[in-house]
Amino acid sequence: MAQIKFDQLKKIYEGDVVAVQDFNLKVDDQEFIVLVGPSGCGKSTTLRMVAGLEDITEGDLYIDDIRVNDVAPKDRDIAMVFQSYALYPHMTVYDNMAFSLKLRKFPKDEIDERVQNAADILGLKPYLDRKPKALSGGQKQRVALGRAIVRDANVFLMDEPLSNLDAKLRVQMRAEIIKLHKRIKTTTVYVTHDQIEAMTMADRIVIMNDGFIQQVGVPKEIYDYPNNIFVGGFIGTPAMNFVYGKYTKEGYFESDNVKVKVPGVKAKLLNDKNYGDKPIVLGIRPEDIHDENIVLETYKESHVKLKVEVSELLGAETNVYAKIGDKEIVARVSARDDIKMGDELELAFDMNKVHFFDIDSEERIRN
Amino acid sequence: MQKLHVHMHKSAPHSMVEDLLIDLYPSVTFFVNNGVYTYFSIDINDTVDLPLEDLYNLLVTDFEMRFTLCYHPSAAKNLIGNAFSTTLNVLPSGTFSFEETLFKLYKAHPENLSTIKTNLNSVLTQTDNVTLTAFGNANMKALRAAKRLFIHRNTMQYRLDHIQEMTGIDVKTFKGLFIIHALQSL
Numbered sequence: 001m002a003q004i005k006f007d008q009l010k011k012i013y014e015g016d017v018v019a020v021q022d023f024n025l026k027v028d029d030q031e032f033i034v035l036v037g038p039s040g041c042g043k044s045t046t047l048r049m050v051a052g053l054e055d056i057t058e059g060d061l062y063i064d065d066i067r068v069n070d071v072a073p074k075d076r077d078i079a080m081v082f083q084s085y086a087l088y089p090h091m092t093v094y095d096n097m098a099f100s101l102k103l104r105k106f107p108k109d110e111i112d113e114r115v116q117n118a119a120d121i122l123g124l125k126p127y128l129d130r131k132p133k134a135l136s137g138g139q140k141q142r143v144a145l146g147r148a149i150v151r152d153a154n155v156f157l158m159d160e161p162l163s164n165l166d167a168k169l170r171v172q173m174r175a176e177i178i179k180l181h182k183r184i185k186t187t188t189v190y191v192t193h194d195q196i197e198a199m200t201m202a203d204r205i206v207i208m209n210d211g212f213i214q215q216v217g218v219p220k221e222i223y224d225y226p227n228n229i230f231v232g233g234f235i236g237t238p239a240m241n242f243v244y245g246k247y248t249k250e251g252y253f254e255s256d257n258v259k260v261k262v263p264g265v266k267a268k269l270l271n272d273k274n275y276g277d278k279p280i281v282l283g284i285r286p287e288d289i290h291d292e293n294i295v296l297e298t299y300k301e302s303h304v305k306l307k308v309e310v311s312e313l314l315g316a317e318t319n320v321y322a323k324i325g326d327k328e329i330v331a332r333v334s335a336r337d338d339i340k341m342g343d344e345l346e347l348a349f350d351m352n353k354v355h356f357f358d359i360d361s362e363e364r365i366r367n
Numbered sequence: 368m369q370k371l372h373v374h375m376h377k378s379a380p381h382s383m384v385e386d387l388l389i390d391l392y393p394s395v396t397f398f399v400n401n402g403v404y405t406y407f408s409i410d411i412n413d414t415v416d417l418p419l420e421d422l423y424n425l426l427v428t429d430f431e432m433r434f435t436l437c438y439h440p441s442a443a444k445n446l447i448g449n450a451f452s453t454t455l456n457v458l459p460s461g462t463f464s465f466e467e468t469l470f471k472l473y474k475a476h477p478e479n480l481s482t483i484k485t486n487l488n489s490v491l492t493q494t495d496n497v498t499l500t501a502f503g504n505a506n507m508k509a510l511r512a513a514k515r516l517f518i519h520r521n522t523m524q525y526r527l528d529h530i531q532e533m534t535g536i537d538v539k540t541f542k543g544l545f546i547i548h549a550l551q552s553l
Binding site: 073089133 | 380390420459
């Protein structure tokens with residue numbers, strides 16, 4: 001079991017491409033931490049620095065309070081799982097899992113015990129004599145996990161391990177990895193670009209963009225209180241809506257055909273921070289835009305009239321796409337209402353759930 | 368035949384990596400091992416079951432050390448000679464095509480490419496050079512380059528393919544054309 005501490009970590013590639021900078025983070029023992037962000041945001045580079053596959057340009061990396069910047073990968077006691085669930089095609093499942101232990105000259109009976117134990121955890125016992133080509137994608141991925149488990153390492157690093165699987169299998173494997181973590185409790189750093197994986201699996205999420213950490217927090221906190229426009233827009237499907245407009249000193253938010261009342265506490269905050277009569281960005285999640293009569297009656301001063309451009313029926317709910325000015329917004333409403341393209345709708349913003357962002361810094365305005 | 372250069376740390380168990388590769392690829396022939404660098408020749412058809420990126424992932428997870436894998440077509444040997452045995456250590460851990468390898472070496476230490484430059488100059492003929500210049504000047508548009516040289520467009524394609532056959536560099540890609548010009552202007 002291990003803690004990992006990143007202190008001002010920085011990575012510059014040749015040709016001065018800055019991949020990661022100002023990376024500060026403490027991963028607790030037994031924690032499952034997910035690094036998430038768009039392609040090229042530096043998450044895989046960070047993982048490779050922990051594994052020792054990349055040099056650290058600046059800053060310090062500690063595993064269990066020991067500085068490991070210059071420690072060889074094999075002395076870091078880390079096991080990795082990659083996206084491609086690579087297996088040796090010429091070896092059986094058993095040998096694939098046993099290989100790294102054989103290299104380390106483990107005694108035969110211990111190898112057998114560890115492989116059998118891992119196979120048991122992963123439900124691979126019936127397949128131990130098969131070659132990889134006789135396995136399904138999900139089974140291969142489990143063997144790849146098994147290769148990491150047998151090592152009994154201090155830290156697991158997983159680099160997009162589910163990206164190669166089809167949608168259904170991915171959901172299944174997601175649950176399996178969580179169960180596995182609950183059982184073996186190894187500190188895990190998991191990299192993905194899939195925000196649903198991040199939300200469902202993580203103890204804490206680290207959101208990255210352009211080499212910087214944007215926010216660190218438990219999934220609910222990240223969803224409910226995004227630090228900035230990037231985080232708000234990245235987490236959640238459909239993404240948070242952003243309406244560019246102006247906050248008036250009288251306590252209203254105005255934009256094109258929208259005029260909504262800002263509730264007292266938020267209005268006070270905006271006044272205190274001198275946003276009166278200044279441009280500002282309003283962020284609202286699709287599920288906080290309502291069409292139910294009861295809500296419309298409650299929030300009389302936060303109505304918006306919209307013309308439906310696209311309506312997607314998802315079964316339990318409908319995503320309604322419309323435009324405010326030239327910006328698209330989406331509302332998630334109950335599927336009981338039959339909404340068609342071209343319909344005029346009156347919707348209400350749940351103003352207690354909205355966030356306001358500074359238009360220049362894109363940071364959330366808060367106390 | 369696909370050639371594979373494997374660069375690993377001095378302390379790596381070289382013989383174990385070699386044994387593994389011999390088991391994996393029936394066609395593998397093994398040429399050089401100078402303690403940090405090993406050079407294999409593999410039939411490309413052998414690699415179908417295991418892409419080189421996967422091989423890299425397996426080596427890294429099992430041996431737990433950095434590996435640099437560079438692969439290229441046989442023809443590239445005309446340029447490389449023994450140059451990679453001393454230069455690959457500047458590359459990061461990962462898997463790289465021939466063009467990427469040259470590109471990274473060029474960015475890190477262009478002076479290390481002098482042998483490759485000399486070999487390139489001896490492989491390319493006057494006609495090859497004229498073809499490359501015209502192709503570059505025509506913004507990599509083969510038809511336009513062919514018109515300027517008063518040759519048929521198939522002849523142009525043939526000549527570009529011929530350059531790849533002689534050097535291993537695919538000059539129809541931006542990186543390939545760039546690196547061949549960069550080598551010539553060193």
